[in-house]
Amino acid sequence: MTRDLMTSETKSKKKNQKKPILPLLIAGAGVLGVGGLYGSSLFKAAGQGIEKSVVIPKGAGATTVSHILERDKIIKSAFAFRTFLKFGGGGEKFKPGRYTLKDDLTLSEIAERLNSGPKAEEQLVRVTIPEGYTLKQIAEVMERKKICTAQDFLYLTQDAKGISQLRSEFPLPKETLEGFLFPDTYEFDRKTTANQVVEAMLTNFAARFTRPYLQEIAGRGKTLNEIVTIASLIEREAKVSEDRSRIAGVIENRIAKNMKLEIDATVLYALGKHKNRVLFADLRVESPYNTYRVKGLPPGAIANPGLACLLAALRPEKNEFVYYVARPNGAHLFTRTLAEHEQAKKQARKERRATA
Known part of the structure; x- marks a missing residue:
């Protein structure tokens, strides 16, 4: 009996002595494993x-x-x-x-x-370019956001030598990129150059317009520059979406009838400043962009249009309207004859007095 107890006690002690050995071995292996990992190519x-x-x-x-x-x-x-x-x-x-x-x-x-x-x-800087902004306005935004200087931006977009340095999926105008920089929200870091900014906007223009609508553009019967120019006129004239394609139709009709476009926004662009009201004296400004003096389209865009206006220029409404006048709510009254146009102007003036 005593012998059996002693034998049992001895076995128990030996068993207890062995318990710490296994964790020590595992820990040791872990250290060796980590050491092996540190020496492996994974850590290089x-x-x-x-x-x-x-x-x-x-x-x-x-x-x-x-x-x-x-x-x-x-x-x-x-x-x-x-x-x-x-x-x-x-x-x-x-x-x-x-x-x-x-x-x-x-x-x-x-x-x-x-x-x-x-x-x-x-850190990235988020920059939003509204539809209808001119190159000068975009340049001011970029400088204000400290992305690039306005001078560098305008050199690349309004100077033939600067434009020649740029990469693009489509042929670029030689004198100005007005109209071809797609309005959107962009993100740039502080190392972004003026070249990268302009090329990003050109790439976006291609991705959003020239590439997906390539066949329509080719079948429009006008150059890309003419389509973009018409779109820019629509962008500055139309205040409600329903008027876009209708104004495009008016532009088509006036050109077909050899009428001057007489669009106020072109006068403001020629003057190089924004005014709430175009005066009679303003209409005399000498510029190829002044559509009160020059027939047909101006030589280029007067703003950078968004996709909706680009599509309106691509798909003008077929109508017989040759006149329109702005109402106080931003919409336009469209007419076919000069007599109708005079009546529309009286109506618009009456509406303005009522809302004053």
Whole structure:
């Protein structure tokens, strides 16, 4: 009996002595494994020092950030970066934002950059260009947003030498790009050049208009410059969507009848300033853009039209109207004869007095 107890007690002690050995072996293997990983190619630089842009979302943890860096080829392995963060720390301090990272940075350098936060010049600046803005207005926006100087922008859009430096999917006018910069919301970083800004807007014009409507443009019977010019006239004249294609029809009809277009917006463009009311003296300004003095279309666009006006110029309404007059609500009264036009002007004046 005593012998059996002693034997049992001895076995129990030996069993207890063996318990700590297994965890120690596992821990040791883990350390050796990590050491092996640190020495592997997964922990080495992913590329050749090429700068790449990467966005870290707000609230992103180590796992999400690791996958983003691997996806954008900043690192070779998301697993390796997570392992580095687990043993090196710092994965909980990542600051959200846009970063410019070279693909030859070490994991330690990457972690340090993400912990310190993005630099001011790495952040994107959102710029909205409204439909109907002129090149000068766009240049002012770009300078105000500190994307590029107005001078550099206008050199590339209003100077033949500057325009010749640009890349485009379609042939560019030689003298001015008025009308060909697509109004939209863009995002640029602080390193963006004036060339890149203009080319981005030209690319957008091609993507939104010339490419998808290529066959219609070719079958319109007018040059691309003429279509864009008509669209710009519509953009500055039409205040309600229903009037766009109808005004396009009026322009077609007046040109067909060899009538001057007599569009006030062209006078304002020739004057180079905005006015709420065009005076009789303004109509005498000498300019190829003054459609009160020159028959046919002006030599180019007077603004940068949006897609709706480009499509209206592409698909004018077939009508017999040759006159229109603005009403206080922004819509127009359209007429066929001069007598009807005089009556429409009286009606518009009456409506203005009633709303004054």
